[in-house]
Amino acid sequence: MKFKEIAPSQKLLKNNTPKQSSTLISDVIALIKLRVLIANVLPVFVGFWLALYFNNRSFAEHWGLFLLTMAGGTFIMAGALILNNWYDADIDKVMDRTKGRPTVTGNFSLKAVLNAGIATSVIGFILLLFTTLEASLYGVIGWFTYVVLYSMWSKRRYTLNTVIGSVSGAVTPMIGWAAIDTAIHPVPIVLFLLLFIWQIPHTFAIAIKKYDEYKAAGVAMLPVVHGMAITKRQMLIYITCLLPLPFLLYPLGIVFIVISSLLTIGWIVLCVRGFFIEDNWKWAHMNFLYSVNYLNILFILMVILTLPLFGN
Structure with missing residues (x-):
């Protein structure tokens, strides 16, 4: 069902939003949504681990691939989360739990956050390309679903946003598995x-x-x-x-x-x-x-x- 979206003229973020005291580290943690990021990286590890188990392969022989997979998955997901913060800066100002984000306080400019989100996403995609094409494909599917289909399209309009957004988190173990063998x-x-x-x-x-x-x-x-x-x-x-x-x-x-x-x-x-x-x-x-x-x-x-x- 469609829900009324905040019109551009009603955007709530002001350029003169007063800055709140914080540290660079705390701002970065808020920007990448560290807890959410960790929760999404764990399934990548589990997918990789189980792929080794079911394909009778040794972790010791694949530690380099493991590092690439974890780094690539982390970067591409962090990039998606950063871009979500960039796009949601206006509504984040309204919600108590998001008022401290640097995109709201003004500690980071929206342009800098946009550039950081794009750069981090690209790095993640490149790193995953050094694993397998299939793993990088799942990474892109997760990124596109979260950034475009969820954040930019459905979140403010449709109650199905939850179902759509769930796809992005669900592909994470497939990234890890596909680095070892096909996730089919x-x-x-x-x-x-x-x-x-x-x-x-x-x-x-x-x-x-x-x-x-x-x-x-x-x-x-x-x-x-x-x-x-x-x-x-x-x-x-x-x-x-x-x-x-x-x-x-x-x-x-x-x-x-x-x-x-x-x-x-x-x-x-x-x-x-x-x-x-x-x-x-x-x-x-x-x-x-x-x-x-x-x-x-x-x-x-x-x-x-x-x-x-x-x-x-």
Whole structure:
């Protein structure tokens, strides 16, 4: 559904925005959205690691390729995040959680941020080209989806922005896998589905927490446009869709299937509770924390369960 976009004449960023005290390091961290960046780099590592495992290859023989893959993935994702900051500078001024970004405070000029985003993206793409063409292709798909299809086109207009944006995060393990072997393989495809589905209820939880800010900024998040009830229902649907995925990763063993299934069931129970409580912020915050730990536990578990191969 279309949502009213802030017209150019209503842009909220002023050239005379007062600067806020900060350090260069803190500004750079805010510009590249360090926490988001790390969360997206981890699946690249997991994809690379599992590709070695399932192709019976040694990490010691591919450490150079590993460094190129991680550096390329990090740079191209950092470039996308920087460009998102550049494009969203006007609405970032409205939202409390983004008011400290250097594009809002004026510590970095928008032109400098644009140039930095382009340069960082290009460096990342070039580095990935030194791995495989397929890995670099997934990097470009993720970049284009996040910068153009999500940030510039759908974020302010359509509630489907969450679904569209989820594609960019979902291709990350395919970058890592494709550096070793083609990602047209059941495991990286399941990892793609896992991340794609996971991101939607995770993002909805954030949207509920920051409902007032998104509404003030004119961002077409689902709870802002259609309300809390439909958002909770959709969260439950997407979380339930995670249930069969561990069984598609059966080569990782019964331990993975059991733990991941229990984690998903726990998340479903937490989600259902949302239909019977009035404190939506607290419930959304609990879902946010659960979703972050859910994904981290699954990825760490994948690595742990495949460690014996590398000890041989």
